[in-house]
Amino acid sequence: ICEKLIDKYPKQFEVLQQPFKYDYMEGLQEIPIISKTSNGYIMWYVRSIIENTIKTNNLPNLTIAQIDALDTLDQVINEFRESIILKHGDVLIVNNHKALHGRLKFLEGDNRLLYRIWISSPASQKLPNSYSTLFRHTDQGCYRGGVWSDDFELNQISTNINLAKEQIKKLVISD
Template identity: 25%
Template sequence: MSSAEYLQGACVWHGVEMRENQRWVKQFPPAVLAEIDAAVGRTGNTAWHDLTRENFPLPSADAFFDDVRAELENGSGMVKIRGLDVSCYDPEQLRRIWYALGRHLGTPMFQNRRGELMREIRDEGAGVGAKLYGSTVDASGKEFLSSGARTLSPGELRFHTDRCDVVGLLCVRQASEGGVSKLASSATIYNEMLRRRPDLHALLCKPIPRSRFGEEAGGQYVAYDLPVFGVRDGKLTSHFSLTYIENAQLLPGVRKLSDDEHEAIRLLLQLAQEHCFEMRFAPGDIQLLNNHVIYHGRTAFKDDASTGQDRMLMRLWLSVPDSRALPEDHAILWGDVSGGMPRGGIAQPATPHMN
């Protein structure tokens, strides 16, 4: 029998509750929208990646962003912000706005080993994602795409977390069909698994082999062990992406999962589906998710460029100043596990490995 305790707090929720009580949906105050518009006009000669809180000032936004961060860290773990009219800005202006908003919320982190701080998420066409992020073959000889490659296709994305405290998505355009965001509380799944199958829950609190396929390259960092569930000071962190677990099973010298561990992972995905809810972006919507307590996925989508309905989101990975402390064994993935410190993201080839 597991000795784990049930998690408490606003991060424990069910999908029906989130549909009915949209405490997580916030509207940009008019004063903040006016300041965004003024700042983007003043920074026309500044590259988006050179923007800071100081050269893109939003003096009326402090209380608003404090409220957003509080909901992310101590509330439901997710926020949708409405009110930005993306039709008023050209693509470069939108990059400046989105990156500057990220700087006001936290610190943008590298999303891949090419050093990208912002990534456009859309259907890049057959083969592009595999070329950028890598592919291999599975035991049957079928192509196996990295997690990064899958995001650049129109296919379904399974429930997963990203390698940062908070992932932010700005919707610029939506697909003609599909592309629905699926969100589930990993804290609820933790509790439900503990209630239904404490034996399987205990297995996910122990190290599970992962790969860094499509992330950092080389040597001793190709594979590592990390629990799916970790708790410190009563707060959960759950890092989960089945792609990295599956790929690790293809690598020589990596421990093979037991039948019970496979069953535990299947139950996790089943519970995520049971307790999730679906949300479709509209252009201008901003979605922010605390990866420690939220699993996210996506339904497949179909574009229609002739009508301007070709799905494109701008993504930021953020380290936030009020982030939770993590268990010590999570340093292998996160680097610094103390609360409020810059962490996560992908280590860069030109710099010492941080994880």
């Protein structure tokens, strides 16, 4: 996606590297959609959060250049889109920084369980500092956070990856 944006849409690519406002988890944050790291580019993109942030925080509307960049990004993403269907018992593991993903809305009354665990192996890349408000820790080889039930505080999990694995395993098995 980044290669296509660089090649065909360099102006939009440049805009996507500027901070966008997100009201997500820890409050109002500014994070670029595309960030350059030592291992290439990574992306964090949820257009609905950007648009809702503007509405709910009474912020100025996106500029024409920002809207064009988001529209172009959506168009390029759709060119690469693939669908999968998960069945009962399936587990999906996604590298949030190398693959964009989404899902259709769950049906009302659908019995589902969803835990998001953000971990980083020792071989993972260090994230840009702008990501620290999303993932707590940006270093390699650490537990970075996740989305759990309201009854569970994320700061109860160690940043040490081996200890975090054991703590998370106990939590998931006990649920």
